[in-house]
Amino acid sequence: MGEDRRAIGVFDSGIGGLTAMRELAALLPHEDIVYFGDTGRVPYGTRSRETIVKYARQDARFLCSFHLKLLLIACGTASYAALDTLQEELPIPVYGVVEGASRRAVELTRTGRVAVLATPATISGHVFGKCLKNLSPDVTVMEKACPLFVPIVENGRFQPEDPIVRILTEEYLAPVREAGVDTIILGCTHYPLLSEAISRCVPGAALISSGAEAAKMVAASLRNSALAAPQTHDGKRRYFVSDSVEQFRQNAGMYLCHPLDGDVEWVDIEKYE
Amino acid sequence: MGEDRRAIGVFDSGIGGLTAMRELAALLPHEDIVYFGDTGRVPYGTRSRETIVKYARQDARFLCSFHLKLLLIACGTASYAALDTLQEELPIPVYGVVEGASRRAVELTRTGRVAVLATPATISGHVFGKCLKNLSPDVTVMEKACPLFVPIVENGRFQPEDPIVRILTEEYLAPVREAGVDTIILGCTHYPLLSEAISRCVPGAALISSGAEAAKMVAASLRNSALAAPQTHDGKRRYFVSDSVEQFRQNAGMYLCHPLDGDVEWVDIEKYE
Numbered sequence: 001m002g003e004d005r006r007a008i009g010v011f012d013s014g015i016g017g018l019t020a021m022r023e024l025a026a027l028l029p030h031e032d033i034v035y036f037g038d039t040g041r042v043p044y045g046t047r048s049r050e051t052i053v054k055y056a057r058q059d060a061r062f063l064c065s066f067h068l069k070l071l072l073i074a075c076g077t078a079s080y081a082a083l084d085t086l087q088e089e090l091p092i093p094v095y096g097v098v099e100g101a102s103r104r105a106v107e108l109t110r111t112g113r114v115a116v117l118a119t120p121a122t123i124s125g126h127v128f129g130k131c132l133k134n135l136s137p138d139v140t141v142m143e144k145a146c147p148l149f150v151p152i153v154e155n156g157r158f159q160p161e162d163p164i165v166r167i168l169t170e171e172y173l174a175p176v177r178e179a180g181v182d183t184i185i186l187g188c189t190h191y192p193l194l195s196e197a198i199s200r201c202v203p204g205a206a207l208i209s210s211g212a213e214a215a216k217m218v219a220a221s222l223r224n225s226a227l228a229a230p231q232t233h234d235g236k237r238r239y240f241v242s243d244s245v246e247q248f249r250q251n252a253g254m255y256l257c258h259p260l261d262g263d264v265e266w267v268d269i270e271k272y273e
Numbered sequence: 274m275g276e277d278r279r280a281i282g283v284f285d286s287g288i289g290g291l292t293a294m295r296e297l298a299a300l301l302p303h304e305d306i307v308y309f310g311d312t313g314r315v316p317y318g319t320r321s322r323e324t325i326v327k328y329a330r331q332d333a334r335f336l337c338s339f340h341l342k343l344l345l346i347a348c349g350t351a352s353y354a355a356l357d358t359l360q361e362e363l364p365i366p367v368y369g370v371v372e373g374a375s376r377r378a379v380e381l382t383r384t385g386r387v388a389v390l391a392t393p394a395t396i397s398g399h400v401f402g403k404c405l406k407n408l409s410p411d412v413t414v415m416e417k418a419c420p421l422f423v424p425i426v427e428n429g430r431f432q433p434e435d436p437i438v439r440i441l442t443e444e445y446l447a448p449v450r451e452a453g454v455d456t457i458i459l460g461c462t463h464y465p466l467l468s469e470a471i472s473r474c475v476p477g478a479a480l481i482s483s484g485a486e487a488a489k490m491v492a493a494s495l496r497n498s499a500l501a502a503p504q505t506h507d508g509k510r511r512y513f514v515s516d517s518v519e520q521f522r523q524n525a526g527m528y529l530c531h532p533l534d535g536d537v538e539w540v541d542i543e544k545y546e
Binding site for chain 1 (some may be wrong): 313314365421425427470516
């Protein structure tokens, strides 16, 4: 049994990473978790790799000021661009959202046809495709960039009846449906809010939340390890953002599926480098 | 006649301000102009006022390293949030995009009903509404936030036939049409790319580009003033961005309506404060 009271750090480009935070907090009630959402610079997924790496480094530096035991990049785009860099630079284990979701997809698929939905940056890096192929060379992977999913979700538009949601999901998912895909990785942590709309376009396909799968991997790695917190500890959650605290407070519940369970503070993220 | 060889500075949250830059360069062929587009942190219009002021200050500080004679905030959102602050803090004249467009609207309207389309941040500040009312107390102003216009334009989607463009313009402009508006201020410098789509929704209404009107104001203030550059000088244009130089090069022509006419360089904007 562990006795490690250091916190777990989690970051995302904005609020989407809360879909991973939710799972992590549920699986690890004894762990302290510090979340940072870079709401002042969201979205990451349409920026260049250099800029994403720069931002991810600052996010990690800030979180490391909390004396972490482990870092989870709960952002598909930052996982693509900066996982290697952060694993190299930080003295603690660093997880991204690519591996867990890819493993789960390989387990679940029956047709061997898997689709990955993600931001343009993530898709351009083919990280999910490479990981899936490494795990199972026979799998056929269709990678589809969905550039407007983050902006619409950030603007609170994800209801399946919304015509903008209907048209965009149909546009992005028609080729996925036609390709006979039975398993879809939501390679951006904002996308689980669009699950219902996506399911309507590709009925019967299994949807995999990359944030939730990453949280399961982290939980499995901690359980029964020396890194785990004492079972008697009541895990605390803290939240930090780089834009309006009020706006984050208003929207967080939608992603967490429960009321916000910790303080929210603003941080001047540009100071960390 | 002027002999002032200092440059004019222009900034925007991203690439939209080029709609002002184009007009400015055409009206002032003898002036050196330095443009900064904060493409690493675009969009501004969905962020809090505090964050927008912080970013606008950094943008201005960077441009002021060029020994400017005048600064144009070619961004509706930054004009709303930071014009007063920058006018107070800088020793040179600072223009925003609100006044020129408002004057033009008051001149043009016959029905006395004017609409303002802008980002949520700008609309929340009512800056265009206040300016219009000051100029002409009888004018009826309808202010309409269009939160998804910048993301779709930044993603290259502004063709009137695009279903996303059709649905969003119809959604945002139906109340404008029903209100009998005859004059529409495009209060965000990205919006002129949507002119055709907007015109289809409100046939007959005059569209006013806030960036182009601001450029005309700046040009009028310089002409015949001591601040003007010598008539023999061939004005140079330089461009700076905070994300990919390559992406800016690819897209700039669309906004300028002519090929890019100057060098593009990357700048680490967070260093300026």
